[in-house]
Amino acid sequence: MSKAYLGVDVGSISTKGVVIDADGEVLARSYxxxxxxxxxxxxxxxxxxxxxxxxxxxxxxxxGTTGSARELTGAVLGAxxxxxxITAHAVGTLSRHPDVRTIFxxxxxxxxxxxxxxxxxxxxxxxxxxxxxxxxxxxxxxxRLDVPVEEFGEHALRSKRPTxxxxxxxxxxxxxxxxxxxxxxxLDDIIAGLCAAIVGNYLNNVGKGKEVLGPIVFQxxxxxxxxxxxxxxxxxxxEIQVDDDGHLMGALGVALVARDSGLETPFSFGVRDVxxxxxxxxxxxxxxxxxxVIVLREGAYLDGWGNRCPRGMERVRERVCAQEGSLAxxx
Amino acid sequence: xxxxxxxxxxFKVSFPHMGNYSIPxxxxxEQLECEIVLPPKMTRRTLEVxxxxxxxxxxxxxxxxxxxxxxxxxxxxxxxxxxxGGCRFGYYGEVQEAxxxxxxxxxxxxxxxxxxxxxxxxxxxxxxxxRLTMLRALKAYKLALRQTQALDRIEDYVRRNAGFEVQxxxxxxxxxxxxxxLDTARDMxxxxxxxxxxxxxxxxxxxxxxxDLLRIGIVGxxxxxxxxxxxxxxxxxxxxxxxxxxxxxxxxxxxxxSGRKHTAHLDELIAKSGDYVRYHLGADxxxxxxxxxxxxxxxxxxxLHLKPFGCMPExxxxxxxxxxxxxHTFPILFISYDAQTSETGLKTRLDAFCDMLRMRKQRPGxxxxxxxxxxxxxGAERSTA
Numbered sequence: 001m002s003k004a005y006l007g008v009d010v011g012s013i014s015t016k017g018v019v020i021d022a023d024g025e026v027l028a029r030s031y032x033x034x035x036x037x038x039x040x041x042x043x044x045x046x047x048x049x050x051x052x053x054x055x056x057x058x059x060x061x062x063x064g065t066t067g068s069a070r071e072l073t074g075a076v077l078g079a080x081x082x083x084x085x086i087t088a089h090a091v092g093t094l095s096r097h098p099d100v101r102t103i104f105x106x107x108x109x110x111x112x113x114x115x116x117x118x119x120x121x122x123x124x125x126x127x128x129x130x131x132x133x134x135x136x137x138x139x140x141x142x143x144r145l146d147v148p149v150e151e152f153g154e155h156a157l158r159s160k161r162p163t164x165x166x167x168x169x170x171x172x173x174x175x176x177x178x179x180x181x182x183x184x185x186x187l188d189d190i191i192a193g194l195c196a197a198i199v200g201n202y203l204n205n206v207g208k209g210k211e212v213l214g215p216i217v218f219q220x221x222x223x224x225x226x227x228x229x230x231x232x233x234x235x236x237x238x239e240i241q242v243d244d245d246g247h248l249m250g251a252l253g254v255a256l257v258a259r260d261s262g263l264e265t266p267f268s269f270g271v272r273d274v275x276x277x278x279x280x281x282x283x284x285x286x287x288x289x290x291x292x293v294i295v296l297r298e299g300a301y302l303d304g305w306g307n308r309c310p311r312g313m314e315r316v317r318e319r320v321c322a323q324e325g326s327l328a329x330x331x
Numbered sequence: 332x333x334x335x336x337x338x339x340x341x342f343k344v345s346f347p348h349m350g351n352y353s354i355p356x357x358x359x360x361e362q363l364e365c366e367i368v369l370p371p372k373m374t375r376r377t378l379e380v381x382x383x384x385x386x387x388x389x390x391x392x393x394x395x396x397x398x399x400x401x402x403x404x405x406x407x408x409x410x411x412x413x414x415x416g417g418c419r420f421g422y423y424g425e426v427q428e429a430x431x432x433x434x435x436x437x438x439x440x441x442x443x444x445x446x447x448x449x450x451x452x453x454x455x456x457x458x459x460x461x462r463l464t465m466l467r468a469l470k471a472y473k474l475a476l477r478q479t480q481a482l483d484r485i486e487d488y489v490r491r492n493a494g495f496e497v498q499x500x501x502x503x504x505x506x507x508x509x510x511x512x513l514d515t516a517r518d519m520x521x522x523x524x525x526x527x528x529x530x531x532x533x534x535x536x537x538x539x540x541x542x543d544l545l546r547i548g549i550v551g552x553x554x555x556x557x558x559x560x561x562x563x564x565x566x567x568x569x570x571x572x573x574x575x576x577x578x579x580x581x582x583x584x585x586x587x588x589s590g591r592k593h594t595a596h597l598d599e600l601i602a603k604s605g606d607y608v609r610y611h612l613g614a615d616x617x618x619x620x621x622x623x624x625x626x627x628x629x630x631x632x633x634x635l636h637l638k639p640f641g642c643m644p645e646x647x648x649x650x651x652x653x654x655x656x657x658x659h660t661f662p663i664l665f666i667s668y669d670a671q672t673s674e675t676g677l678k679t680r681l682d683a684f685c686d687m688l689r690m691r692k693q694r695p696g697x698x699x700x701x702x703x704x705x706x707x708x709x710g711a712e713r714s715t716a
Contacts, residue, residue, distance in 0.1 A: 068675070086683035120694055121687045122660050126680060209653030288374035 004058040006049070006267060007255025008042060008077065009088065009248075010034060010069035013108030013135065014221060015041035016251040017049050019060060024095055024256055028052035029248055038069035039076055043272045050269040060267040064088075064258030066250050068109075075295045075303035076276050080263035083254050090114050090121040092253025093217055096243055101213045104232065104240075106202065106222035108135040113206050125206050133201035135221045137170055138228075141177060141194055145187065149225075152191055156227025159192035167197025195227035199235050214238035219246035274298060279320050283312040292316040334455040335428075337409040337439035342459060343368045345408035347399040350557045351482055352582055354514045355475040360412070362471045363460045368408040370399040373560035377402055382670045384430055390639035391668050392554035393423050395561055400431060410439045410459065417614035418644050420554075448590055476586060477519055481526035483581040485509055488533050490578060494570035495538040505532050541573065545688050548626040549578045550619040551637035552645050555668050556580045562637055563674050565666070565681070569635075572685045577631070579622055580615060607651045614644035620651045623663065627655070632688045633662035640669040662688060 004027060009016040011034060019028040030048035034041045064081035065073040066088035074082035093103050094116065103114040111134050115123040127133060142149035156162075163185045166176045173194075180190055203212075216238050222228055223242045232240045245252065277296045282289045290312045294304040301321055307313040336342070342365040346356055353369055360367050371377070373395070381398025400411055411431075413424035424442040431438065441459065443452050449472055450465070457463050485506070493502040509529040516522045547569060555562045556578060569576050588596035597611050600621035605628075608620045623634045636652060638645035649665060656663045664684045666677065 084679045084682035084686070086679070087686040090687075117660060118694070120690050122691060123656065123662055124683060124687065125665075126676075209650075209657060211657050286374060287371070287376035289376070 001057065001059045003061045003264075004053065005255045005259040006060045006063045006077075007088075007251040007253070007258060008045060008063070008065050008067075008073055008079075009085065009250035009254065010038045010042060010065065010067040010073045011085075011107055011109075011250075012068055014247070015045050015067075016248050017042075017045035018248055018251045018255055019049050019053050019058075020252065020255045020259070021058065022259065024252075024259070026245065026248075026252065027058065029245070029251075031247055034069075038072055039276050039278070042073050042076060046269050046272045050272075055269075060269075061264040062258040062261065063267050064254035064261075066254040071303075071305060072278065072293075072295065076297075077267070077271060078265070079258070080265065081254060081258045081261050083257050085250050086112060086114065086124055086126070087121075088250045088253035088257065089219070090116065090124075090253065091256050092249035092251070093219065093243075094119060095252065095256055096245070096249075097215065097217050097241065100215050100217045100241075102210075102216045104202070104207075104216060104218040104223075105220045106134055106198070106218075106228070107220040110134060111202055111206050111220070113202075113210055113212075115210055123210060125208075125210065127206050133167070133198055133205060137173070138194065138198065138222065138225070140170075141174070144174070144177070145181075145191070147187070147191065152195070153224075153226035153228070155188045156192040156195045156225075157230065159186070159188040161189055162196055163189045163193035165190070165193040165197040167194075167201040173197055192227060192231075195225065195231045196234075198222070198228055199231040203235055212236055212238070215241060217241045217243065217246075219243060219249050221247060223247070276302070280306075281316050281320065283307065283315055285312055285315050294320050296320070334441045334458055335439050336458060338437065341365060342410045342439070343408045344410045344412065344459070345370060345400070345403035345406075346412040347396040348373055348558065348560075349554065350559060351486070351510055352479065352557070354482060354510065355478040355582075357514070358475045358478060358517070359471055362463055362468060363456060364462065365410070365459070368403055368406050370403040370408075371406070373399075373558070377560075378670055384434060386426075388641060389426075390419075390641055391561060391670065392420065392552075392558075392639060393427070394670060395554075395558065396423065397427050397430065400427060401434075401436075404431070404436050404438060409437070410441065412441045412443065414443045418642070420614075474517070474519065474522075476583075477522050478513060478516065479586070480583045481513060481522050482510075483583040484526060485529055485533070487578075487581070488530060490566055490570070490576040492533070492536075492538055492575075493567075494573050494575060495540045495544070497537040497539055501536045502533065505529060505536065543689065543692055545572075545574045545632045545685060545692075546630075547574050547576060547633050547635060547688075548622065548631050549576060549635045549637065550580070550622050550626075551615065551635075552639055552642050553580050553585070553615050555637045555639055557582070561639075561668060562666075563668075563677050565635065565637065565677065568674075568678065568681055569685075572681065574685065577626070580618065605655075607655050612644055612647040614642075616644035616648035619645060619648040620655070623652055623661075624655060627659060627661045632692065633664065633684065635684075636663055636665045638665075638667055640667040662691070 003022055004019050007018050015032055015034045017030045018026050020026055028049040030045045063077050063079040065079045066083045066085045070082050089105055101116050105112045110127055112126045114121050139149050163180050166172045218240045223246045229240050275298055279294045281292055283292050290307050292306040292312055295302045301317055304313055344360050344363055344365050345368045357367055377398035380401045381394040385394045385397055415421040428440045441455050453465055453468055489502050489506050496502050512525050516525055566576050597617055600617050601608050603625055604621040605624040607624055608617050611617050626634055652663055
């Protein structure tokens with residue numbers, strides 16, 4: 001049996017998973033929507049991954065999680081490594097593109113830029129305030145225009161005269177877009193304008209003050225949109241590389257970190273059949289009212305977070321477990 | 332004169348929190364010879380009530396101050412103290428007073444405008460307590476300053492070492508005990524004794540300092556730097572990640588460079604800024620840029636720049652800081668604070684920042700690393716990395 005490593009990246013919109021071997025080669029990959037239920041999404045990812053690997057030949061010995069649900073997923077999977085998505089993306093991308101000097105990342109709810117020099121991340125930034133330059137902005141505008149977001153790229157490429165659209169803020173962009181449509185701009189031009197607006201917003205906010213040098217790798221869900229890729233090439237004057245596995249870089253990165261951590265515990269895909277439940281409750285022990293989250297595995301306490309003092313966790317844990325206990329007793 | 336007294340005595344005096352400085356401020360307030368009502372400890376409720384009654388686009392210190400006032404008034408305070416500041420903060424007292432009056436509270440307010448000099452404010456204090464003399468006020472001021480110095484020295488030691496404690500919470504325990512004792516000290520000798528005794532206790536705490544430890548300096552706007560609740564306890568979060576944390580904006584330092592020495596201090600900061608500042612940026616902006624440049628020269632691994640969202644002086648500073656960061660490949664993490672209380676975003680950014688600094692450190696031959704360390708003369712370098 002050879003060793004394998006599992007990386008899971010649970011974002012706000014999509015959940016990604018990979019299984020890699022000791023050389024970092026991807027043995028199995030999965031990509032699906034989170035749909036507001038990270039635990040269920042992870043279980044579905046596990047099912048897809050398990051179907052792709054030969055259970056008799058390889059054994060997953062270490063697990064890493066990343067993305068905004070990394071703590072919850074880490075608890076559920078008993079992960080050896082829980083890493084922030086910025087580091088995971090940098091590690092993942094560097095393993096495939098060792099010469100990269102700038103990484104653009106636009107996901108569903110956030111966007112980031114990572115500056116790499118001589119193979120080491122030296123600077124990064126993340127969007128701070130709003131989602132104007134992210135995938136969810138594109139999806140909402142796609143709905144307004146009644147065009148599937150997957151077809152955005154083709155529309156944009158057909159445009160010869162992209163419409164100028166203010167990308168500073170979702171609200172402004174939307175009213176600008178409606179106005180341009182009403183005075184007679186073509187759909188293709190408006191979509192190309194939107195792609196340019198996303199890029200302008202990204203470079204002015206996330207990329208502000210950063211030295212953007214090639215080679216540039218662009219990833220995250222929005223990188224699948226060729227319209228945005230072209231707009232980036234126009235704005236930066238560099239060729240933009242998009243990896244076929246670009247959406248999996250976070251999962252790949254955290255699998256590599258798990259591999260290099262040296263921490264190994266045999267992992268079973270059977271965790272899919274275990275019932276996990278999360279309970280969020282306000283502590284109410286003081287006016288701070290910490291929102292404490294408890295993860296239960298088959299009704300028993302597994303992990304929890306959100307408390308600012310140890311008393312908070314004890315209070316909520318006792319309350320929740322007492323409730324669960326009485327429920328279990330009644331059954 | 333900008334003091335309005337409550338309609339009737341007895342006066343119950345209160346003032347906003349900022350870090351643990353309520354300890355020396357209480358000592359000063361005692362000279363007014365009236366009951367002191369400390370606002371309750373900062374909680375999410377403080378921020379909620381403060382933000383609810385504040386203009387949306389005002390900076391976060393305003394909202395915390397207002398929350399402190401409301402919670403103090405609820406506890407029975409009727410005389411509030413507000414100090415000035417080097418930015419629009421200087422006008423906050425007036426606005427907060429108007430908001431609180433609109434809310435129907437009956438109270439008096441002492442507004443200390445025009446800097447830190449005692450003789451400018453003695454008139455206001457004497458109206459509250461006619462028995463107060465300049466001599467007594469001066470004595471109290473000196474004592475409060477000594478107490479502040481003890482506080483700042485101890486907390487500086489904690490910041491630099493807590494990240495390496497062998498037993499979790501060891502530093503916090505000693506720190507808490509120190510605060511309790513310092514709060515009761517009312518003469519120079521006791522204060523000095525408490526300071527040196529607790530410094531000894533802190534030094535005796537077992538620590539393990541790794542070879543590759545990170546040294547990070549924190550610069551930025553003074554309120555979010557000094558009030559841990561408002562910066563989501565960023566110093567503790569860094570310590571948890573094994574970081575030696577340095578901060579230079581403290582009340583002791585501010586007092587030391589106030590008054591007549593203020594201009595000379597600014598000139599010195601500008602002179603030591605490697606030409607990244609050529610004139611004063613207002614409030615703490617000059618210091619943010621100059622200290623960042625100096626820390627880079629001292630070989631620090633990175634700098635955190637904190638500001639309330641919309642803080643004009645620090646926005647000014649950021650333009651220079653971004654250029655400095657780019658030209659020297661020196662890592663600076665910019666963080667804006669507003670009324671959000673979720674720590675998740677902050678933790679993600681801190682994790683990534685610390686990971687990044689460690690990855691840089693593991694490649695000592697890296698050109699980007701060598702640049703920006705000790706050896707460079709101010710103004711002479713342009714990064715080629």
